[in-house]
Amino acid sequence: MTDQVKEKTRAPVVKNVKPPKKIFTNPAFQAMGIPAMKLPSRNWTIFWLGVSAAIGGFAYDKYQQKQIITKYTNIVKPLAEQKMDTKTVPRKITVFIAPPPSDYLETSLKIWRRYVKPVLYYAGLDYDVIEEDRQGVIRTEVANRIRELSKNALKVNDTPEMAEKPKQKSEIELTRAEEIELGKQYKNNFDWRDAIGIFYKHDKPKDIASEDLKSPNPLETGGVICLGRGAYKEYLAGLHEGLLGPIEPPAIENIDEQEKSNSVYSQIEKTATTDLHDEKITVMEEQLEEVPITVDETTTENKSESNDNNATEEEKRKDEETNVKVLKPFILPSEYESSVFPPLELQSKGDIIRDDKTSIPILIHQPLLVIPVPNLIGFLAIPQRVYRFYRKRYMTEEICSEVTQLVQRDSLRPFQTPNDLQLAVDEEHDWPNSWIKQGIKRKSEWTRDVVVDPRLGNLIHTCNKPVPDDVTSPISLLDASSGEN
Amino acid sequence: MSFLGFGNSQPQLTSEQKISAAETELDLVTDMFNKLVDNCYKKCINTQYTEGELNKNESACLDRCVAKYFETNVKVGENMQQLGQTFTNAGKF
Numbered sequence: 215m216t217d218q219v220k221e222k223t224r225a226p227v228v229k230n231v232k233p234p235k236k237i238f239t240n241p242a243f244q245a246m247g248i249p250a251m252k253l254p255s256r257n258w259t260i261f262w263l264g265v266s267a268a269i270g271g272f273a274y275d276k277y278q279q280k281q282i283i284t285k286y287t288n289i290v291k292p293l294a295e296q297k298m299d300t301k302t303v304p305r306k307i308t309v310f311i312a313p314p315p316s317d318y319l320e321t322s323l324k325i326w327r328r329y330v331k332p333v334l335y336y337a338g339l340d341y342d343v344i345e346e347d348r349q350g351v352i353r354t355e356v357a358n359r360i361r362e363l364s365k366n367a368l369k370v371n372d373t374p375e376m377a378e379k380p381k382q383k384s385e386i387e388l389t390r391a392e393e394i395e396l397g398k399q400y401k402n403n404f405d406w407r408d409a410i411g412i413f414y415k416h417d418k419p420k421d422i423a424s425e426d427l428k429s430p431n432p433l434e435t436g437g438v439i440c441l442g443r444g445a446y447k448e449y450l451a452g453l454h455e456g457l458l459g460p461i462e463p464p465a466i467e468n469i470d471e472q473e474k475s476n477s478v479y480s481q482i483e484k485t486a487t488t489d490l491h492d493e494k495i496t497v498m499e500e501q502l503e504e505v506p507i508t509v510d511e512t513t514t515e516n517k518s519e520s521n522d523n524n525a526t527e528e529e530k531r532k533d534e535e536t537n538v539k540v541l542k543p544f545i546l547p548s549e550y551e552s553s554v555f556p557p558l559e560l561q562s563k564g565d566i567i568r569d570d571k572t573s574i575p576i577l578i579h580q581p582l583l584v585i586p587v588p589n590l591i592g593f594l595a596i597p598q599r600v601y602r603f604y605r606k607r608y609m610t611e612e613i614c615s616e617v618t619q620l621v622q623r624d625s626l627r628p629f630q631t632p633n634d635l636q637l638a639v640d641e642e643h644d645w646p647n648s649w650i651k652q653g654i655k656r657k658s659e660w661t662r663d664v665v666v667d668p669r670l671g672n673l674i675h676t677c678n679k680p681v682p683d684d685v686t687s688p689i690s691l692l693d694a695s696s697g698e699n
Numbered sequence: 700m701s702f703l704g705f706g707n708s709q710p711q712l713t714s715e716q717k718i719s720a721a722e723t724e725l726d727l728v729t730d731m732f733n734k735l736v737d738n739c740y741k742k743c744i745n746t747q748y749t750e751g752e753l754n755k756n757e758s759a760c761l762d763r764c765v766a767k768y769f770e771t772n773v774k775v776g777e778n779m780q781q782l783g784q785t786f787t788n789a790g791k792f
Contacts, residue, residue: 294756304759338755340762409725410732 294338312445350540360456370565430578459545586638629674736776
């Protein structure tokens with residue numbers, strides 16, 4: 215008896231008995247072999263909540279981006295629905311795209327493809343994209359365009375009438391080489407429209423004019439978009455180089471000085487190559503590689519160079535054969551003031567310098583838009599990067615609205631010299647410090663201060679938002695501190 | 700560079716051969732042209748046909764399409780020729 219009583223009293227005291235799980239089922243489900251459903255455990259709930267929040271945030275952001283892009287493409291669509299004569303060419307926007315430091319061009323191209331191109335496309339505009347794969351490409355391109363103009367102007371002045379060639383040879387006299395030469399000439403002048411297509415029977419259009427010529431105001435022509443702070447810096451440098459610099463590259467000045475600086479540079483190169491093994495930094499290396507030759511103010515190519523310099527030069531020559539040629543600047547920022555503007559060759563053209571073929575005002579007269587390419591890299595920056603990843607819609611809104619403004623030519627304002635030098639300067643906060651230091655060491659044009667000659671600054675118009683007074687470049691601070699050390 | 704065999708310097712062709720070469724080339728170009736017109740028409744022209752004239756979007760699209768088509772064609776032609784030369788001269792089309 216006593217034992218039985220004991221057992222009875224013990225039984226309810228037993229601990230660690232879980233209440234049976236709540237199971238939702240139905241005889242019909244069971245008959246079909248569907249297992250009983252139950253609530254997931256606490257941990258699973260947390261996990262699924264986390265995952266869905268992450269994916270949901272991303273999806274929401276994407277959705278909003280699409281909405282924003284659609285909003286702005288709808289704003290510009292009426293422009294594209296206008297009729298256009300077949301003899302006119304649409305307005306052309308020139309786009310300069312530079313990669314962010316220590317990263318690939320693809321990063322900048324993404325911004326171009328996602329946020330800029332749709333707006334331009336739906337506005338029915340033509341665009342000319344100039345991509346940069348190494349420093350100096352954009353500067354060289356801009357400067358070359360202007361120099362080409364000056365050269366043509368000089369040619370016209372020098373030889374108003376070209377000497378005619380009174381060559382009259384009978385066909386029998388033609389040698390093999392001459393025949394090939396003639397063939398080449400024929401091929402160069404050959405126009406398929408003479409042989410095929412609509413213009414075989416109809417007249418060819420003679421005067422194809424650009425839409426840009428409709429308005430006498432140069433502000434209403436074309437447009438320039440610089441994607442990235444570096445592209446902006448190089449664009450400005452290129453304008454100055456073309457308009458203020460000489461047409462031909464300056465001659466070698468002082469050999470002693472060069473040798474000194476060359477030895478300094480070979481040292482820097484050595485240290486640089488030993489320091490950097492990381493793949494990403496080698497990308498940066500490539501970007502900076504030509505700096506001693508293309509950008510530096512005192513160094514020029516010299517035959518009495520050390521061996522490794524020769525080797526790098528050969529590599530560069532190979533590069534130049536395959537890629538766009540990068541020339542070193544023809545003029546230094548310090549020489550801007552002393553040169554004549556407008557250049558003598560172009561003075562006859564009046565206030566507005568126009569292209570000689572299309573007679574569209576050159577880039578400097580066209581409205582400018584600078585779009586930053588925010589690109590944070592590095593392990594420690596991951597929280598910040600995640601934060602940005604989920605807030606891309608704000609960037610979309612900003613970029614799309616600015617591009618729309620450029621398309622509609624709303625709110626254009628003259629370039630203000632001290633403030634607007636810092637356009638897109640936020641991007642510089644993302645630039646890796648090590649890269650900046652290397653750049654300063656090698657006098658890269660990306661890490662130099664932007665210099666704008668007031669005579670040229672007066673011509674530029676921009677549709678960026680005005681820059682507040684207190685914005686400064688982090689590079690100048692870094693530069694100052696490294697200078698003290 | 701020669702484009703589709705045009706201006707390619709073969710040793711001592713008779714005028715008949717030259718004419719036949721020119722004819723094949725014209726055929727090729729006509730073919731390419733027709734394809735180009737067809738593709739760019741499909742790509743760029745809106746099939747609603749509400750108006751007879753081109754609008755800006757369409758003409759910009761056509762410009763780009765034709766330019767791209769030509770460039771691709773020239774590049775492909777050049778590569779084909781290089782390939783042909785690496786094999787035999789008979790590899791040319």
